[in-house]
Amino acid sequence: QVQLVQSGAEVKKPGASVRVSCKTSGYTFTTFRIGWVRQAPGQGLEWMGWISAYDGKTDYAQRFQDRVTMTTDTSTTTAYMELRSLRSDDTAVYYCAMTTQGFFWGQGTLVTVSS
Amino acid sequence: QTVVTQEPSLSVSPGGTVTLTCGLSSGSVSPSHYPNWYQQTPGQAPRTLIYSITTRSSGVPDRFFGSVLGDKVALTITGAQADDEADYYCVLYMGSGIWVFGGGTKLTVL
Numbered sequence: 001q002v003q004l005v006q007s008g009a010e011v012k013k014p015g016a017s018v019r020v021s022c023k024t025s026g027y028t029f030t031t032f033r034i035g036w037v038r039q040a041p042g043q044g045l046e047w048m049g050w051i052s053a054y055d056g057k058t059d060y061a062q063r064f065q066d067r068v069t070m071t072t073d074t075s076t077t078t079a080y081m082e083l084r085s086l087r088s089d090d091t092a093v094y095y096c097a098m099t100t101q102g103f104f105w106g107q108g109t110l111v112t113v114s115s
Numbered sequence: 116q117t118v119v120t121q122e123p124s125l126s127v128s129p130g131g132t133v134t135l136t137c138g139l140s141s142g143s144v145s146p147s148h149y150p151n152w153y154q155q156t157p158g159q160a161p162r163t164l165i166y167s168i169t170t171r172s173s174g175v176p177d178r179f180f181g182s183v184l185g186d187k188v189a190l191t192i193t194g195a196q197a198d199d200e201a202d203y204y205c206v207l208y209m210g211s212g213i214w215v216f217g218g219g220t221k222l223t224v225l
Contacts, residue, residue: 035214045153045161045204045216059212097158102151102163102172 002026004096004106011112012086015073020109021094022079029077035099036070036081038092039108046092050099051079086113117141119207121217127195127224135220136187137205143186148207150188152181155202155219163188164203192222200224 007021022034035050049060051070058070069082079096091113097103118140129131137150144150150168153161163172165181168188180191192199205217 037216044219045155045206047206047214047216050212061213088147102153102166103161103169104163105160108160 001057002082002098002104004098004104006094006096006106006109009112011114012115014095014115016086016113017082017084018086018111019080019082020094020111022081022106024077024079024098027098029072029074031100033099034070034072034079035097037095037097039095040089040092043092045095048081048094053079061078083111086111088113090098117209117215119215119217120201120204121205121220123218124221127192127199127222128193129224131195132191132193133195134184135190135192135203135205135222135223136191136209137217139188139207144183144188144207148209150181151206152179152190153204153206154199155204156198156200161204174219182201185191195224197224 003025005023010018012018018045030053033052035052036048038046047061048064051058051072053072060068067084093106093110094106096106120138124132129222139166153163154164155161164179169181178193203220206214208214
């Protein structure tokens, strides 16, 4: 069955970068895009962007355009999301999702940004 | 800036029926928006309930029903149960790789 397993929680200082990984299994990795969604504490879901696992083409939400990079490693069927210049309001749970049939979701990764 | 609209909160009695809606601040929701519905309980990842307006995700009971309601799409829950108490989100595809989530509906079963 489809599984997306994300890396563990991170604590970062303002101005730092974070990279979250999303290990996939149970399907042909290059067939579908991997999207990234975040959820600040007590808030709703926010789309960050996605990457084609076939050709690496990305589309980012405008508000993250300058700070986010999404990549994939087809040899390990893993997707990555790096967010730079972290601020306190980037504190959130970050989810990866395989974007077909609705989404298949990872379990989420809590990123805390605090001095 | 396109806004996806949802009722902030709704309540339903156990065994009752409730309809949640998902619309656009401007215009109608269409199949080309690939509307999806998710359920999220505290501390958990979202769970996909419905995709492409009406298709139930694997394992989702047929108490959950997706439909078109005027210029919106809707999620109807029949025979509400206590564990249906959750946040429900819809998402719409705007093209060019951009999805927009609604603000979510907090459903209370009481």
